[in-house]
Amino acid sequence: MSNPLEIPFETTLLVRDNCLCLHVQRAARALARRFDDALRPIGLTSGQFSLLMSLNRPKPPTIGSVSMLLAMDRTTLTANLKPLERRGLIEVRPDENDRRSRLMTLTPSGKALLGAAVPIWKATHAQIERLLGDSDPSRLRADLSALS
16 A cells, blocks of 8 residues: 555644534534433434434325435334334334335324424524524425435
8 A cells, every 4th residue: 555645734734613414413413412411311312303204194104215315225214113013103014005015003102202392393493593593494394304
């Protein structure tokens, strides 16, 4: 191998100060921690809340549709479903019309827990929007959506 290329420290500072990926990742981790802290008293994480909310539909969704919505691969989604299923919050069953496909539904316990979580989410979300000051949360959501 040749000698490693020396990258100037100024480049490190440039990336630190300008990298959209870094800034979005940092913000995502900070937001997740806030929601995790808020939801902890009822035994949920922010990811579990999002997953349960994604199942709150008139018709049970497939694993594929939820994995697309949450931008999560099927294997990761399946791993995240297991603890919720063990807790009796969701039910996963084969689709009667296509036995290869699996459908997910909230159980009555899952609906009750989600019902308890929504006011916590609303209050936490309002706090976060207030932290944005004069920024436009709708514009931020649109910009983030454009990136995803």
